[in-house]
Amino acid sequence: MRRSTLSIDVMKSRLVPIISLFFLFSSKAVQAGVQQAWLAAYNGGLTEGTNRAVAMALDSQGNVVVAGSSTGEAGDFDYVVLKYAPNGSLVWANRYDSPDHGQDEVKAMKLDHDGAVVVCGTTKTIKLRNNGELEWAIDYPATSLTIDGANSIYLVGYRGTEFATIKVSASGTNAWERIKSFGNGPNFSQVVCLDSATNVYVAGWINCSPDPSDPSYRDDLIVSYDAQGNERWASAQGLVECIGGQVDIHSIAADSLGHVTYALNQISSIFAARSYDTGGTFRWEYAFDSGLGVAAMACDELGNCYLVGAAAERIGPDQYLFPYGTVKLDASGTKVWFRQYGSGEINRFHYSQAIGLDMKGNATVTGQSPGPGAGNDIATVQYSIDGNEKWVRRYDGPAHGDDGALALAVGPQGEVYVSGYQTTTINLVELIIIKYSERASIQMQPDKTAALQFIGTPGQSNRVQATTDFLDWLDLGFSVGDTNGLLHFQDTNAPSFPFRFYRTVIP
Numbered sequence: 001m002r003r004s005t006l007s008i009d010v011m012k013s014r015l016v017p018i019i020s021l022f023f024l025f026s027s028k029a030v031q032a033g034v035q036q037a038w039l040a041a042y043n044g045g046l047t048e049g050t051n052r053a054v055a056m057a058l059d060s061q062g063n064v065v066v067a068g069s070s071t072g073e074a075g076d077f078d079y080v081v082l083k084y085a086p087n088g089s090l091v092w093a094n095r096y097d098s099p100d101h102g103q104d105e106v107k108a109m110k111l112d113h114d115g116a117v118v119v120c121g122t123t124k125t126i127k128l129r130n131n132g133e134l135e136w137a138i139d140y141p142a143t144s145l146t147i148d149g150a151n152s153i154y155l156v157g158y159r160g161t162e163f164a165t166i167k168v169s170a171s172g173t174n175a176w177e178r179i180k181s182f183g184n185g186p187n188f189s190q191v192v193c194l195d196s197a198t199n200v201y202v203a204g205w206i207n208c209s210p211d212p213s214d215p216s217y218r219d220d221l222i223v224s225y226d227a228q229g230n231e232r233w234a235s236a237q238g239l240v241e242c243i244g245g246q247v248d249i250h251s252i253a254a255d256s257l258g259h260v261t262y263a264l265n266q267i268s269s270i271f272a273a274r275s276y277d278t279g280g281t282f283r284w285e286y287a288f289d290s291g292l293g294v295a296a297m298a299c300d301e302l303g304n305c306y307l308v309g310a311a312a313e314r315i316g317p318d319q320y321l322f323p324y325g326t327v328k329l330d331a332s333g334t335k336v337w338f339r340q341y342g343s344g345e346i347n348r349f350h351y352s353q354a355i356g357l358d359m360k361g362n363a364t365v366t367g368q369s370p371g372p373g374a375g376n377d378i379a380t381v382q383y384s385i386d387g388n389e390k391w392v393r394r395y396d397g398p399a400h401g402d403d404g405a406l407a408l409a410v411g412p413q414g415e416v417y418v419s420g421y422q423t424t425t426i427n428l429v430e431l432i433i434i435k436y437s438e439r440a441s442i443q444m445q446p447d448k449t450a451a452l453q454f455i456g457t458p459g460q461s462n463r464v465q466a467t468t469d470f471l472d473w474l475d476l477g478f479s480v481g482d483t484n485g486l487l488h489f490q491d492t493n494a495p496s497f498p499f500r501f502y503r504t505v506i507p
Contacts (some may be wrong), residue, residue, distance in 0.1 A: 001437075016048065023461050034382075037415070037435040037455065037485070038088030041422065044070050044080070044095070048427035051080065053419035055109035055119075056407040057128075058432075062086040062458070062482075064409065066419050067109035068431050077103045081117055081128055084433060086411075086458050087485050092132035098123040107143045112170070114153040120145050125155060125363035126174065133328065136172035144191045148198050148227065152319050156202050163184035163221075164200050167229065176229035182206040185506065191262060195254035195278050198227040203262040205247040218247040220264050233280030251297035253305070257331065259283060261305050266294035270306045271327055273297065284333030292322065298355045298363070300496060301494070303331030307354040308365045311340055323344070323353040324379070325363055328387060337387035342369050350379070353420075361385030366418045368404030369394070373477045375401045380408075380418050380436065395435055397422030402429075414438070414484060442502075450494035454504050456481040462504040468497060479504070 043051055049071025052280055056066045063083055070080035072095070079096040079379050096119075098104050106121040113129035120142035127135045143157025151170035158164060165183060181187065189204035209217035224232040252262040261275040271288040292310035299305040311325030325338035342350035352367035362382050369379035371394075378395040397403045401423030409417045411476040415437040422432045443451040446468050458481045465473040479487040487504060494500060 010192070012144070013325050024233050028467065034393060034416075034436050034438055036393065036395070037437045038436075039395075040082075040084055040088055040433045042080070042093070043153070043424075043428060044069065044072070044084055044215055046073070047427070049431040050077075051074075051208045051431035052406065052421040053431045053433065054106050054406050056409045056417060057111045057417045058411055059111055059115050059410050060419070061115075062411065063091060064250045064417050064435075065109070065111060065117055066345075066407070066431070066433055067106045067117070068419075069121075070107040070431065070447065071238075072097055074101055076101050077105050079104045079106050079119055079121060079126065081109070081119060081132070082433075083117075083132065084366065086435075088435065089362050090501075094128055094134065096126050096137070097132065097198075098137075098504065100273070100353065103384040107157070108145050110145055110147050110153075112147045112153075116151070118145060118147060120155060121253045124155070125158075125168075127153075138168065138172050140166065140168075146192050147195050148194055154192050154194070154200055156189035157186075158193045161188065163187040163189045163202070163204055163206065163223070164227065165189060165192065165223075166201065167200075167227075173300075177324065177349070178229055179229070180223055180234070184210065185219075190249040190264070191252040193252045193254050193260070194312065195258075195260065196256065198277075199232060199254075199278060200225040200227070201252060201254060201260045202276075203249045203252050203264075203437070204384060205249065210414075213376075216246075220247050220249060220262070220274065222252075222260070222262060222276065224260075224278070235280070250294055253297065253299040255302050255303050258300075258304045258501040259303055259331070261297070261299055262307075263297035263307055265296045265309075270294075271309060271311075271325060273305060274305060275305075275333060279394065285325075286329055286333050286335070288325075288327060288338070290336075292349075292351070295353045295367070296350065296355050298357050300361070300365050304336070305329045306355055306363050308355045308367075310349065310351040315346070318488075319346050322349045322351075324350045324365060324367060324369070324381065326355070326363065326383065328363070328420065339383055339387050339389070341365075341381045341389075341392070345370060353404070354418075356408045356416065358410065358414045360414065362390065362414070364410060365417050366405040366410060366420075368402075368410045368420075370402065371396050371403075373400055375423065376404055378403050378405045378418060378420060378422075378434070380405065380416065380434075382416070395422075395434060397424065397432075399424050403432075412467065413451075413482075417504065428443075444494075445490075448495040450491040450500070450502075450503055452487075452491060454479070454487040456485050456487045458485050458505065460506065462487055462506055464491075464502065464504055466491065466500050466502050468500055469503070475501070 051210035053068035142155040367375035
């Protein structure tokens, strides 16, 4: 039999029964916090090369799908897509090497409504069925994609000097293409999203210099189309206002309140965002000039948007602080709070790369943060809805080298998935996925019954048992692990006991 014990095992820690007694006498909950549930690493079976995850999503069954770039046997990059079950077991893996064996590097990935995986990058856009088999590959090296309710795909960034958007059917055939020209060119579309009415929003940069060969004057711009490709509106001028410098759009989102917001960087290093209503009316813009720029953005259903990247503060001659920076903006674009992580280290770069929001309004950010030695660690930080730091988890790979996270996903129960890379030897960088979830917990309910949570295996039935003396264990009932491997049980008899200890047993 396999047992999972909750606040029981006095042989491992003599503090455990004291904690349980505290819970039962004080009517408070015992929470053991967040732990690393599992870690999976992928290197393609090679002993050298680079493997990095850059995009991640959860399907309707709770499986985690990761896409990235992986060195192949010929020495060039291939697309790699991995699917893991909620318990960390590999469901399938597939690689794609373009016909001319070019550098296939993933830029973005989305799941359609049937669980199929669409990946775009430097060479092709490909679609994998939900079992991992390649369905099609088309000649669009895109930077961003989104998918509508009919599984049609919208791609941008596939023409290097044009503001281009294309809609592709679920079968991979072209539905329509739109190319916009602004000023003297060149122009470049970078990110795309949809609203609930399947209107399309495309943001990117335009060259606003009188000289088309001069790339130093750029501005940001957004265009909207309907689902049939008819242009609805285009913004007249962006936030940067053609003052000089490179402009890059990193993220875009349409919320349920009828707002569309995008985040951008400019050469002067700013956290910046600009928002419109979905009819094209400008709403607000935000710029925070103390930083190295924004890397990602997430917006919630209430219209709040969170920007993450690297902040910067000069504290002396040639002395700077470069912590993670996280900004929360409300629906009107007003800063609610700004938080930093790693702000005590001079001239060391902490850079957050991804953010995810859960159902409780917590914001979790991840990226790379300097470790004790010369390399970086993966540092994941969660903030409450009010900006209070809830927890920090750091991961230092086995070689104590350069490790970093580039993508993050949050599950329905608040579980956090982080993906990126770890250095194992000087010649091998592995793609990794880490799952963080709550440990076993006890929550006392208002009626004094006990809500129990254990960590188990998805789909596995467990007996829940209780004792007061560790000699006689009483079967309370059964619980089956959910898609995240969590077991839930309500002990309605808890009020009858001054204290009680719990465990699960298989079978």
